Amino acid sequence: MKRVLTLVMALCLGTAVQATEVMKLAVTTSFHNSGLADILVPQIKADLDLEVQLLVVGTGQALKLGRSGDVDAILVHSKAAEERFVAEGFAPHRREIMYNDFVVIGPVADPAGAQGATSARQALQLIAANRADFVSRGDDSGTHKKEQQLWRDAGLDPQGFDGWYKPVGAGMGAALNTAAGLGAYVLADRASWLNFGNRGGLALLFSGDPVLFNQYAFLPVDAGRHPHVQSALAMQLEGWLTSDRAKALINGYEINGETLFTFNAAPKVQ
Amino acid sequence: MNDIWGGLTQAVWLVVTLDAELLEISLRSLQVSVSALIVASLIAMPLAAFLSVKRFRMRRAVIAVLNALMGLPPVVVGLVVYVLLSRSGPLGVLGLLFSPTAMIIAQVIIIVPLIASIAHQSLRDLWQEYHDLLISMNVTQRQKMATLLWDARRALLTAALAGFGRAIGEVGAIMVVGGNIDHATRVLTTAIALETGKGEFALALALGFVLIALAIAINLAIHWLGRTEREGAW
Amino acid sequence: MVSTMFPLTLTGARSARAGKTLVGPVDLTLGGQGVTVVIGPNGAGKTSFLRMLHGAARLSSGRIDWACPTPEAQQKQGFVFQRPVMLRRSVLENIIYPLRIKGVSRTEATRRAHEWAERVGLGDMLGRAAPVLSGGEQQKLALARALISSPELLFLDEPCAALDGRAMIDIEKILTDARAGGTRLIMSTHDMGQARRLADEVIFLVHGQALEHAPAAQFFQSPATAQGRAFLNGDIIA
Numbered sequence: 001m002k003r004v005l006t007l008v009m010a011l012c013l014g015t016a017v018q019a020t021e022v023m024k025l026a027v028t029t030s031f032h033n034s035g036l037a038d039i040l041v042p043q044i045k046a047d048l049d050l051e052v053q054l055l056v057v058g059t060g061q062a063l064k065l066g067r068s069g070d071v072d073a074i075l076v077h078s079k080a081a082e083e084r085f086v087a088e089g090f091a092p093h094r095r096e097i098m099y100n101d102f103v104v105i106g107p108v109a110d111p112a113g114a115q116g117a118t119s120a121r122q123a124l125q126l127i128a129a130n131r132a133d134f135v136s137r138g139d140d141s142g143t144h145k146k147e148q149q150l151w152r153d154a155g156l157d158p159q160g161f162d163g164w165y166k167p168v169g170a171g172m173g174a175a176l177n178t179a180a181g182l183g184a185y186v187l188a189d190r191a192s193w194l195n196f197g198n199r200g201g202l203a204l205l206f207s208g209d210p211v212l213f214n215q216y217a218f219l220p221v222d223a224g225r226h227p228h229v230q231s232a233l234a235m236q237l238e239g240w241l242t243s244d245r246a247k248a249l250i251n252g253y254e255i256n257g258e259t260l261f262t263f264n265a266a267p268k269v270q
Numbered sequence: 271m272n273d274i275w276g277g278l279t280q281a282v283w284l285v286v287t288l289d290a291e292l293l294e295i296s297l298r299s300l301q302v303s304v305s306a307l308i309v310a311s312l313i314a315m316p317l318a319a320f321l322s323v324k325r326f327r328m329r330r331a332v333i334a335v336l337n338a339l340m341g342l343p344p345v346v347v348g349l350v351v352y353v354l355l356s357r358s359g360p361l362g363v364l365g366l367l368f369s370p371t372a373m374i375i376a377q378v379i380i381i382v383p384l385i386a387s388i389a390h391q392s393l394r395d396l397w398q399e400y401h402d403l404l405i406s407m408n409v410t411q412r413q414k415m416a417t418l419l420w421d422a423r424r425a426l427l428t429a430a431l432a433g434f435g436r437a438i439g440e441v442g443a444i445m446v447v448g449g450n451i452d453h454a455t456r457v458l459t460t461a462i463a464l465e466t467g468k469g470e471f472a473l474a475l476a477l478g479f480v481l482i483a484l485a486i487a488i489n490l491a492i493h494w495l496g497r498t499e500r501e502g503a504w
Numbered sequence: 505m506v507s508t509m510f511p512l513t514l515t516g517a518r519s520a521r522a523g524k525t526l527v528g529p530v531d532l533t534l535g536g537q538g539v540t541v542v543i544g545p546n547g548a549g550k551t552s553f554l555r556m557l558h559g560a561a562r563l564s565s566g567r568i569d570w571a572c573p574t575p576e577a578q579q580k581q582g583f584v585f586q587r588p589v590m591l592r593r594s595v596l597e598n599i600i601y602p603l604r605i606k607g608v609s610r611t612e613a614t615r616r617a618h619e620w621a622e623r624v625g626l627g628d629m630l631g632r633a634a635p636v637l638s639g640g641e642q643q644k645l646a647l648a649r650a651l652i653s654s655p656e657l658l659f660l661d662e663p664c665a666a667l668d669g670r671a672m673i674d675i676e677k678i679l680t681d682a683r684a685g686g687t688r689l690i691m692s693t694h695d696m697g698q699a700r701r702l703a704d705e706v707i708f709l710v711h712g713q714a715l716e717h718a719p720a721a722q723f724f725q726s727p728a729t730a731q732g733r734a735f736l737n738g739d740i741i742a
């Protein structure tokens with residue numbers, strides 16, 4: 001009995017031993033799926049001796065984690081929600097880091113003719129007009145919010161859509177898997193698309209409209225609200241993410257010869 | 271079909287090359303689930319014995335609740351543990367969220383009802399057999415429980431293995447409370463979910479095959495131990 | 505050995521289950537020596553009677569008074585069932601069990617277990633699994649397990665039912681030895697030969713009523729009741 005208890009203690013304690021400098025950063029699925037994190041995180045560890053633990057969630061959950069103080073900082077892409085987050089006092093500021101873009105993915109046959117569209121607005125109108133199957137993230141993520149905004153910009157209300165519009169309530173990868181299975185259209189970030197392994201009959205049909213740009217921002221959680229957060233480490237990380245070092249890595253990151261991200265951090269806090 | 275074949279070959283490749291990352295997440299899977307199993311057994315087995323020997327007013331209700339909790343969706347457990355352990359939650363000061371300890375807690379909650387229910391079934395049968403004898407010997411409640419637990423140990427092993435199977439294959443709860451953090455809380459099942467999300471079906475399947483192999487190996491090892499024990503005692 | 509438990513007095517003692525009387529009401533007094541054999545037709549309530557005395561069946565009305573406080577009396581008695589209950593352990597572990605739960609050291613318990621195993625003829629089976637023993641061996645084990653803690657009183661419910669002659673001889677030998685050692689025995693049997701061989705006194709039970717309680721010689725020679733005569737004649741008692 002004693003031996004068993006010792007074993008239990010050892011196992012439980014064993015889990016508590018960690019490196020000295022550790023912080024938690026909530027990031028969006030789309031950022032993580034891009035693979036850029038696998039380049040940045042080891043470099044941060046090497047440069048700052050800081051282990052950044054990534055919690056890969058949707059923007060909605062990332063903001064929630066920040067609100068509860070369960071992470072030290074967040075890196076997301078939903079400007080309106082981020083500004084509300086700062087206004088409510090959960091973060092001292094919002095720092096833009098980089099952007100990538102969203103793309104419209106759909107079946108190679110392109111029954112709605114989205115490929116010929118001249119704007120994102122027109123591409124979506126064509127899909128709606130043809131009632132072609134469309135998979136929506138439906139998970140309150142940054143990508144989902146962006147998609148909702150785009151529909152509204154196109155003069156359409158997603159609430160009123162019927163059968164062809166399918167909110168799956170899942171991450172980007174799962175949504176792409178579903179779209180591949182259904183032969184449906186889907187809005188994805190370019191990084192997730194390029195890294196996606198199960199394309200099936202899907203292809204990139206439309207991209208390039210500036211409204212599709214996707215701005216990532218870094219928000220440290222306010223230590224005034226949650227005294228236990230690692231503010232100093234978050235500051236250090238922010239400094240690194242806006243440095244020339246990060247700029248070179250971000251701008252230089254490519255998949256299949258395509259650049260994904262554009263570094264656009266302002267030199268100092270806005 | 272292509273993916274399954276690819277998954278199998280990739281699984282074999284990962285194992286023979288002793289892939290460092292695979293080793294790490296496999297060991298963490300084992301560490302979390304074995305810890306959860308030990309803690310859960312220490313709770314569930316005495317509870318099952320108590321429910322077998324003690325008649326009290328709410329006994330049937332407790333058993334019914336335990337049976338019902340066997341079907342508890344792990345995601346719900348994860349969410350509850352998450353809310354409790356969150357910095358803004360009642361146990362936030364412990365700072366346990368997104369740690370293996372949090373995953374162990376969630377798994378314990380998931381498998382205690384399962385282990386207790388299965389254990390209770392065999393202990394109840396054994397108690398019917400032993401009842402008259404132990405009563406006639408004026409055995410105390412504690413001794414009754416200890417006797418049942420010891421003599422039903424082989425059936426209890428089955429209960430424990432069922433609990434272990436559910437723990438190591440579980441993903442919903444530990445994803446929520448562990449966060450699937452690379453090098454910290456990533457285990458086989460959460461890695462599988464991640465790779466599936468990326469559309470990397472072959473790698474996801476490979477990890478799945480490793481998980482199955484691991485579960486089979488553990489089961490065989492424990493049954494083998496159980497058999498040597500039987501030969502030794504009798 | 506003079507028992508502190510006796511005399512045992514039953515006053516209107518009755519045991520019922522789900523509103524149906526199993527045995528009683530019974531009024532009688534039992535002394536502290538020898539072998540009491542409870543006989544009667546099937547369904548007379550012999551098992552219920554023993555269980556009621558032992559405290560294993562709840563008393564629905566009336567009283568059972570030992571000469572000492574009841575919990576103390578219950579510590580000093582054992583019970584051997586018609587179908588012996590085997591712990592799923594080895595023979596040795598079964599025999600030492602009652603000593604171990606009373607806190608006797610394993611060494612001491614094992615020493616005494618070897619002694620008792622020899623006495624009941626299980627000396628070379630200590631390592632075997634108890635549940636796979638034959639019926640006779642199981643009953644011998646049950647006796648050794650009951651007697652090892654030196655009970656002042658031992659109840660036996662049809663201990664030889666379904667046993668062959670050889671096993672029956674062995675078990676009756678164990679019982680007469682125990683009686684000689686001062687252990688008070690109260691047992692039921694449906695075997696009249698066994699009753700005549702072992703009994704010092706007889707309780708004759710019909711429909712849960714103790715129709716007769718008499719010294720064995722007196723009962724077997726001249727039963728006081730018509731039912732008693734009929735039973736000894738081998739007639740069916742409805």
